[in-house]
Amino acid sequence: MVPTDVPSADRVVVGFDGSGPALRALDHAAEEALRRNVALEVVCGWPWGLHGSKRGTEPREQTERERPGEAITPNEAQTLYRAGRAVTDAAVERVASRHSDLRTIPHLTTEPAARALLRAGRAAALTVVGTRGHGGFTGLLLGSVGLRVAAHCTRPLTVVRGEAREPHGAVLVGIASEADADAVRFGFQEAHRRGASLKVLHAWQYPAVPGVLPSAELYWEGTDQQRRCEAAVPAFATAVLREEYPDVEVHTESVYEGAARALVEASTRADVLVLAAHRPRHSLGLQLGPVTHAVLHHAHCPVTLVPVA
Template sequence: MSQPPQAPHGRVVVGFDGSAHAERALDRAADEARRRGTALEILAGWPWPKRPLPGYGVQDDEGKLLYSSARRMMDGAVARARSRAPNTTMIPSLTTESAAEALLRCGRTASLTVVGTRGHGGFAGLLLGSVSLRVAAHCTSPVMVVRGDVDRVRDTIILGLASEAETDVKALRFAFDEAARRDAGLRVLHAWRSPAPRSDQARPSQLGWDDVEGLRKAAEAVPQYAVASLAQEYADVRASATAVCQSPPQAIVEASREADAIILAVHRRPRHFGLQLGPVTHAALHHAHCPVVLVPTD
């Protein structure tokens, strides 16, 4: 097999295995590459182990058959993507790495990595496949998990903010850029809850009206500050700020019904190898009604 052209920095990368979920991800990735004016790298794993079993090397008839099947699948993927983005450079890539390892490696130099919710070999009852979950948990650049209704255009991008401390410039700028590319409105959403009374308190609640009003004003200031910080730079983006007194995971999932994409900042802890997904991110990845974009922060 000849070497594919060198993948340029800033391209869109999509994982593809021929499944229906992968086809939906491929369609969305083609649209994203077209909007960005970048190349689209279509990444697929070879359908045999890294170390073939005795008698099943890549040079025998079995290996050639599997290789031909993989190439046909890739050719079909390229044709499908080109039908949606005819002027986009396509980079077909077959790899012997595991799907998650390959996507994480390629994603380091990509502007966006796109995955489906699950692919071949997953359990039908799973809401999010193991490959998508691992990529989401360990990505070091923006990753989009394609889920929900991707065909209906709502002309709205939503950025979820957990607190003022979560107002990350990278995620905020990504959200403004995404809204500008789509000529869509940007809604910066912050959900807050009144503090629960302590179990040792004699009275059920010690919060008065003034206390609750102060919390409400502080919560409203979080998205307002975020919008104001880039509003002048992105004067053409219709940006708004919303604060709701609601469980943050519930607020994000409900808001996703009216969005083309939900964008969330995710924080990476150095030398931490477990799943680095908080409750809001976890809820969005499993229950959102639109694609979810995770933007890693320092």
């Protein structure tokens, strides 16, 4: 049951199963909750994968779609509950030992991982997941539960990527066009909360025309014109927000390079990378573009997706 005593968007939600990546996600989520002055909700699923069949087989990992083929006994249910509760309690204790003033809400559920996180995330300022997991969140792998949540979340989602390192004091936003305005605003807010600088990066490539071989002079003239137009994209996107957030140091850059490669390389010097997640309406299946997929798999820092209608 999802707690209902916290106002809408007045919490940070984190998926937790006790694994190493989940610990990093928990620590990151606690810091985000403190920055926002909101509660932290720790979502943990029952460790169904620990339950073997009655034929005496060894416990096996289990996908999100699976459920035990045979009904479990009350004793087995109690054992599973205690195991899940132990994981949740360990998370709460870890947060309390580091941030005694942070309100933490334990949420133990039997729902599939992605569904539980999406449901809890509807009332959250931010949802946080690690790159992979085990136990109750067996599918919490980048490419499985994490990608499902990324494809369908309605509120901002952070995937905690990269190795633990000293902060750079920088927030990076990747922008393709003015349609990414929500991500740029989130980037300003995040930089303001962190007391960090903000870099808005726009990557582009000059479109080739099949079957047409322009002269070198015409090609470079066209490219130079295109460069000026592309350089205006991040400058225009940040113009109004600079006035709203005068305390944020802003840098804009337009590079002639593939977007995924440029963003992954720039992420080595950032504390968080922010991207807009555009999704077509009434579309089935995963709805993330190739650049987003590449960044989620290879970025060197946590990645925050901001859903855009």
